[in-house]
Amino acid sequence: MLSLMLLIGESQSAEIAQSAEIEELYNVLKQMGMTSLKRNDVSEIYSRPRVMAYAQKLGLAPGFALDLCTADPNDGTPWDFDVPARRDKVLLRVQTEQPKLLIGSPMCTAFSLLQDLSKGKGNIEEKKRLLARATKHVHFCITLYWERFQNGRYFLHQHPDSATSWQRPAMIQLLMHPDVIRTEGHMCTYGMKFKDAKEEGVVMKPTGWATNSPYIAEQVSVLSSNRWRGTKHRHVHLISGRAKAAEVYPPALCTAILKGLRRQSIADGLMCPKDIGKSVVRNPTYQKI
Numbered sequence: 149m150l151s152l153m154l155l156i157g158e159s160q161s162a163e164i165a166q167s168a169e170i171e172e173l174y175n176v177l178k179q180m181g182m183t184s185l186k187r188n189d190v191s192e193i194y195s196r197p198r199v200m201a202y203a204q205k206l207g208l209a210p211g212f213a214l215d216l217c218t219a220d221p222n223d224g225t226p227w228d229f230d231v232p233a234r235r236d237k238v239l240l241r242v243q244t245e246q247p248k249l250l251i252g253s254p255m256c257t258a259f260s261l262l263q264d265l266s267k268g269k270g271n272i273e274e275k276k277r278l279l280a281r282a283t284k285h286v287h288f289c290i291t292l293y294w295e296r297f298q299n300g301r302y303f304l305h306q307h308p309d310s311a312t313s314w315q316r317p318a319m320i321q322l323l324m325h326p327d328v329i330r331t332e333g334h335m336c337t338y339g340m341k342f343k344d345a346k347e348e349g350v351v352m353k354p355t356g357w358a359t360n361s362p363y364i365a366e367q368v369s370v371l372s373s374n375r376w377r378g379t380k381h382r383h384v385h386l387i388s389g390r391a392k393a394a395e396v397y398p399p400a401l402c403t404a405i406l407k408g409l410r411r412q413s414i415a416d417g418l419m420c421p422k423d424i425g426k427s428v429v430r431n432p433t434y435q436k437i
């Protein structure tokens with residue numbers, strides 16, 4: 149299928165018309181808003197542009213960022229991953245564009261409800277429904293991550309370090325892969341700040357990560373210095389609706405992830421240390437056409 153994409157160029161439209169199979173493929177890509185393919189170094193799902201917004205500054209090519217707040221340019225509707233057809237479209241897009249790094253950060257609040265469920269608190273049926281929905285989204289991410297191994301690409305999954313989603317059988321199976329690294333980082337080390345009733349401070353927010361890139365794992369694994377040097381800085385606790393605001397990655401975290409991706413690409417022989425805005429793609433069929 150990918151080799152056929154080479155044929156989809158402006159100057160080759162006549163040849164496309166001669167082949168029903170290629171024309172069918174072209175129509176699929178056209179519906180996805182992809183009449184030409186470009187390099188895609190980093191893309192994000194369940195997210196507005198966060199990490200990819202800094203990509204060009206580090207000589208990397210931004211791809212896509214899809215979540216409920218972003219609209220599909222083809223029909224103007226949001227990327228609602230509750231809809232199976234939307235998930236299929238994203239899977240096809242990931243398979244087609246092959247971003248070097250795919251970052252997934254599905255909704256996580258439902259997984260903190262398990263404790264309440266075990267204590268019989270609140271509307272149990274409603275919480276079970278929310279949990280089932282959230283689990284479905286984590287499973288969707290995992291499906292996309294497995295696809296990464298088949299193509300020698302990378303993923304980075306983010307969820308709260310204490311979330312019970314890490315204990316789901318499908319996640320455990322992923323974590324058991326010898327190339328996958330499960331690690332933890334603290335947001336205070338990347339400068340995540342908030343102001344509580346007292347004054348501004350940094351937010352620790354223990355964050356869990358899983359990735360198949362050792363270079364990216366190293367970058368996201370920085371822990372608070374308070375752990376071994378006593379209280380050197382004041383942590384602001386995320387309460388009273390502040391958790392939503394903490395979904396915004398600090399710039400230092402975004403650039404750390406991208407530095408990891410650059411180092412990984414250099415280690416893979418796909419990029420030179422002095423490259424700015426240039427990198428070698430693993431499969432030449434993805435060159436811009």
Ligand SMILES: [Zn+2]
Nearest residue numbers: 336372373374
């Ligand atoms: Zn700290």
